[in-house]
Amino acid sequence: MRVVSAVIAIAVGLLVLLGYFLPVAVPVQTILLEWAVILVAVAAVVGVINLATVHADKVRRRAKDGIYSAMLIMGMIVAAGLGLAFKPQNSFMQAIFLNGIIIPVEASLLALLTVTLLYTAIRLLRRRADAMSITFIVTASLIFFASATLPFGDMPILGTLIRPWVSQILALGGVRGILIGVSLGTLLTGLRVLFGIDRPYGGK
Amino acid sequence: MVFSLDLITGLLSFLFTLMVLSYLIGDNPLFKIAVYLFVGVSSGYAIAIIFWQVLFAKLLLPTITVLQTGAYDVGMIRLVVPWLGLFFILMKASPRFAGASRMVMAFLVGAGAAVTLVGTLTGTLLPQIAATINAFDLDVAQARNIKVSEVLGSGAVILIGVVTSLAYFHFGARRQQDGTIHRLGFIEVAAWVGQFFIGIALGVIFSGVFASALTTLLERAFSIVQFINTLIGVP
Numbered sequence: 001m002r003v004v005s006a007v008i009a010i011a012v013g014l015l016v017l018l019g020y021f022l023p024v025a026v027p028v029q030t031i032l033l034e035w036a037v038i039l040v041a042v043a044a045v046v047g048v049i050n051l052a053t054v055h056a057d058k059v060r061r062r063a064k065d066g067i068y069s070a071m072l073i074m075g076m077i078v079a080a081g082l083g084l085a086f087k088p089q090n091s092f093m094q095a096i097f098l099n100g101i102i103i104p105v106e107a108s109l110l111a112l113l114t115v116t117l118l119y120t121a122i123r124l125l126r127r128r129a130d131a132m133s134i135t136f137i138v139t140a141s142l143i144f145f146a147s148a149t150l151p152f153g154d155m156p157i158l159g160t161l162i163r164p165w166v167s168q169i170l171a172l173g174g175v176r177g178i179l180i181g182v183s184l185g186t187l188l189t190g191l192r193v194l195f196g197i198d199r200p201y202g203g204k
Numbered sequence: 205m206v207f208s209l210d211l212i213t214g215l216l217s218f219l220f221t222l223m224v225l226s227y228l229i230g231d232n233p234l235f236k237i238a239v240y241l242f243v244g245v246s247s248g249y250a251i252a253i254i255f256w257q258v259l260f261a262k263l264l265l266p267t268i269t270v271l272q273t274g275a276y277d278v279g280m281i282r283l284v285v286p287w288l289g290l291f292f293i294l295m296k297a298s299p300r301f302a303g304a305s306r307m308v309m310a311f312l313v314g315a316g317a318a319v320t321l322v323g324t325l326t327g328t329l330l331p332q333i334a335a336t337i338n339a340f341d342l343d344v345a346q347a348r349n350i351k352v353s354e355v356l357g358s359g360a361v362i363l364i365g366v367v368t369s370l371a372y373f374h375f376g377a378r379r380q381q382d383g384t385i386h387r388l389g390f391i392e393v394a395a396w397v398g399q400f401f402i403g404i405a406l407g408v409i410f411s412g413v414f415a416s417a418l419t420t421l422l423e424r425a426f427s428i429v430q431f432i433n434t435l436i437g438v439p
Contacts (some may be wrong), residue, residue, distance in 0.1 A: 001304075001306060004307060005307050006310065008307055008310040008314065009310040009311070009314035010314060011314070012310075012315050012318075013314035013315065017318040017321065017322065020265060032315055033315060033319070034282075035289065035311070036312055037258060038262050038263050038286040038287060039293070039311065039312055040291065041258035041289070042259070042290045043293060043308075044250070044254055045254055045259075046213045046293055048247045048248075048250065048251055051243075051247060065236070065294050066404070068237065068240040069240070070329035071237060071240050072240040072243055072244035073244060075240075075242075076244040076248040076251075078245075078248065079246075079251075080247075080248035080249075080251040080252055081248075082233045082252075083249055083252020083253070083255075083256075084252050084255055087256050088249060088256065089251050091209070092209065093249075093252075095213045095215065096212065097245055097248075097249050099213050099217065099222070100212065100216030100217055101241065101242060102245060102249065103217075103222050104216070104220045104221050104424075104427075105221075105224055105239070105242040106242075107420050107423065108224035108225055108424055109224060110225055110420045111415070111417060111421035111424045112228070113227065113413070113417040114414065114417040114420075117256055117414050131403070132399045132403040133403070134403075135399070135404055135407065136403040136406050136410065137407070138407070139403065139404045139406075139407070139408060140407040140410045140411045140414070143407065143411035144411045144414060147411070147415060166404060166408065170361065170401065170404045170405075171409075172408075173365015173366050173369065173405075173411045174365050174369050174398075174403075174404055175405040175409075176335070176336060176362065176365065176366045177398065178369060178371020179328055179332050180328075180329060180332050180333065180370060181369070181373050182328075183325075183328040183329040184329070186321075186324045187324050187325060190318070190320050190321035190324070191321065192315070193313060194314070194321070199304055199310075200313055201307040201313045202303075202309065202310075
């Protein structure tokens, strides 16, 4: 079974890859990607069912915080049930679940990040006061304060000269280095999967 | 008072915002209720979207059409694999037959690896390298009326940033004669310089994220005030 899995991964990967370079292989690539989209959707549903099973088990065992798990399952059943019955685009679904719960909670969690980030930044200097940490904090503070718009416009020198230079020249170099590094790593990981060296689907 | 859908949405939004922001005074049951309900509702909503937009549109509806029209030849071949995949994924529930789901995972990993490979190459790696080279483009400088020295200086700083940042993540090292393990001298120097560029880059990103979070905090606070004003009838 492990060999079959490796053959499937390599064959599918090469066929999809061929579609990008040979126009003849495009129809095969399209079909394979369509199948992949459907199977990813099925895997996502299985993931959600697994989440429900884990929390149902906590409720059954009367574990600590089991009451919250019961609420999670109730919320899931109601949202999924109504969503399947009325479709997610329905105005009632959008008003109650999307605009009433999902978006406000997401926005509020992002708002909480203000305090968390500030606290973490202060802790960073206390825990690890090395060259990179100090550069990080000084840059973050400089860019934040220089972004403030005064009644008469941008902050002189700091906002008009230093901030653009730091964010568009110095930071650009660093970000580009990180991006190129990440993409080289991703490229290598993809090649290792296509050559069958790495088998994250369960083979050795 | 008329209970319109807008009022219910506003009330829910108000309550959930207060429940989440109550975390500022410490972890408490209200915050936990909001977060657990959020996870449940989001995953339920995701199931509905996945069903209607993918499973129904791409699998169920075509299957029903094939069964109704009787065009089993081409249509069914395209649908057999997803149905088999669905069946194999569901077999993951049984430890005895879990191996079958590995084939589906292999399919997804293979397709994902190929798409990621090309996406990374054409979407990130080549454009970023090209942009680093184009920073020295004198024609662009001339067109934008920028001094040549300014363009070359900026391009050089960006290039140094890129090379030294990459060097920071180079962990290839050699054993020295005294037994210690060190990177090559010039890589060590480049990595030392690179840490400043990475620190600056992360600082700028942090500042952007912090500004967004602060803006959202103000927006949430404003929404709370606005809802209370609506309830008590203040314009």
